[in-house]
Amino acid sequence: MIMAHKRHGSNHHEMELASGKLHLFANEEVFQSFGVKVYEMANNNLQIPRNQYMSYTPDAHVGIGTCIGTTAVWNMKDGCVSPSIVGSDIGCGMRVHTTPLHKRDIQDKEIRRALIAAIEKYVPTNERTNTNYEDIDVMSVVQNGLKGLPAKYVPDEQWLSHVEQSNFAYDHSYLKNLPPKIMKYARGQLGTLGSGNHFIEIQYLEIQAEYADLAAKWGLFDGQVVVMIHSGSRSWGGMVGREHNKVIKEAMNHWGVSNPDPNLIYAPITSQEGQTYLNLMYSALNFAVSNRHMIAFGVREAFQELFGADMEMPVLYDLMHNYALKEFHRNQPMLVHRKGATRALPPGHFLNTQVYKETGHPALIPGSMGTSSYIMVGKDEGLKNFYSICHGAGRARSRKATKELVTVDQFEQSLKVGTEDEILVNHRSLETILDECPQAYKDVDQIIDSVVGASLAAVVARCKPMAAIKG
Ligand code: 5GP
Numbered sequence: 001m002i003m004a005h006k007r008h009g010s011n012h013h014e015m016e017l018a019s020g021k022l023h024l025f026a027n028e029e030v031f032q033s034f035g036v037k038v039y040e041m042a043n044n045n046l047q048i049p050r051n052q053y054m055s056y057t058p059d060a061h062v063g064i065g066t067c068i069g070t071t072a073v074w075n076m077k078d079g080c081v082s083p084s085i086v087g088s089d090i091g092c093g094m095r096v097h098t099t100p101l102h103k104r105d106i107q108d109k110e111i112r113r114a115l116i117a118a119i120e121k122y123v124p125t126n127e128r129t130n131t132n133y134e135d136i137d138v139m140s141v142v143q144n145g146l147k148g149l150p151a152k153y154v155p156d157e158q159w160l161s162h163v164e165q166s167n168f169a170y171d172h173s174y175l176k177n178l179p180p181k182i183m184k185y186a187r188g189q190l191g192t193l194g195s196g197n198h199f200i201e202i203q204y205l206e207i208q209a210e211y212a213d214l215a216a217k218w219g220l221f222d223g224q225v226v227v228m229i230h231s232g233s234r235s236w237g238g239m240v241g242r243e244h245n246k247v248i249k250e251a252m253n254h255w256g257v258s259n260p261d262p263n264l265i266y267a268p269i270t271s272q273e274g275q276t277y278l279n280l281m282y283s284a285l286n287f288a289v290s291n292r293h294m295i296a297f298g299v300r301e302a303f304q305e306l307f308g309a310d311m312e313m314p315v316l317y318d319l320m321h322n323y324a325l326k327e328f329h330r331n332q333p334m335l336v337h338r339k340g341a342t343r344a345l346p347p348g349h350f351l352n353t354q355v356y357k358e359t360g361h362p363a364l365i366p367g368s369m370g371t372s373s374y375i376m377v378g379k380d381e382g383l384k385n386f387y388s389i390c391h392g393a394g395r396a397r398s399r400k401a402t403k404e405l406v407t408v409d410q411f412e413q414s415l416k417v418g419t420e421d422e423i424l425v426n427h428r429s430l431e432t433i434l435d436e437c438p439q440a441y442k443d444v445d446q447i448i449d450s451v452v453g454a455s456l457a458a459v460v461a462r463c464k465p466m467a468a469i470k471g
């Protein structure tokens, strides 16, 4: 399968596979852990015509059609778009809000339990709908992103400017391709978390000494309490994917295009099918960013209930890890797919949001409910990977294998249950979320070491979990 293997400096591997070139960013330990399946998937993905670049970040692991942890780039002119390399939860991403609180202000477990209860009141954590926001027009949100939200849900302008993108413009007439029942499911889902690995986590920061100045510029301080949110486009994005994947699959049959993996689907960007997918994908990105905004709005209500109505909770940043974005690189417009990969732009890069143009933006990387998560910043050298870094630790084993391997006792130990520093969880029984234990994921410190060693990004702060809310 691997025909040649070149190393470029630290942690950057270039692998020649039968169908093309794969770049891989990993330290020695992570590199050795990759099984043959991830290379097979890359080899299938590299058969998509006219690929310009494909890589894995160190959190890469097997997904449907394409590994999670893939960055793949095509030219806008004659390239392809692949829903398999966007992922099923279109627009899934991360968001962090800061608070003025210090770790010691919420060290008391009773306070943290009260916070969890208050958050659950405002943010339904399971499949239930959120009845608090019945005045939101879902159609306006999928068309206009954050600009489609009623003004009363936008605490201040900062909530619109500190995001990777607040709205995605597209041709709304493509929405007629979606089945009418999509509205029935989507209504009431804004501001809901969803199940599985989606979470709201209360964390405190440990600032890296070398980046203290940058942290201060971003409004961060040592010991600061922050809230990290992970969610996506709920059933809106799910349905866009399911409905439209069928259409592309039929078109591929019609065109006589085949791939060893029937789950890997793609279309030329300029084809009718490609254009329809891209336009509908934008509607899901609008839903996703608005969903995280509304979750954060609920979290703020909960904090204000406990700490006073004047407590501010500014957005640090909101960014996505499942999308295909048109970006200008190497003097031409490219379609950059990131499936389980995070953009980390360096200081001064023109693609940065205005507020982060000078410093580069915070790249938000979750770990697990029992380990550190990270706030990073991109480096100029990230250009070699189209400024993509990891999107988390990445799953190390399936849900089933995790349940077989890890005991509830071990899970409790990793959450320091019974100690002062216990990481509190909303679920009464850990058994029900055993497949989400830290042991289900790769060692996040190794993943971050891989990224830092490859000079793709640097660590600004570690985020230590204090309370986790899972769907
Ligand atoms: P994905 O987007 O692939 O569903 O998951 C992103 C990443 O989130 C995972 O690879 C994992 O590292 C991280 N993650 C999953 N659950 C939790 C959690 O409860 N807390 C934190 N901090 N990270 C998590």
Ligand code: MN
Residues within 6 Å of the ligand: 089, 092, 093, 198, 231, 232
């Ligand atoms: Mn998701």
Ligand code: MN
Residues within 6 Å of the ligand: 092, 093, 230, 232, 321
């Ligand atoms: Mn995700």
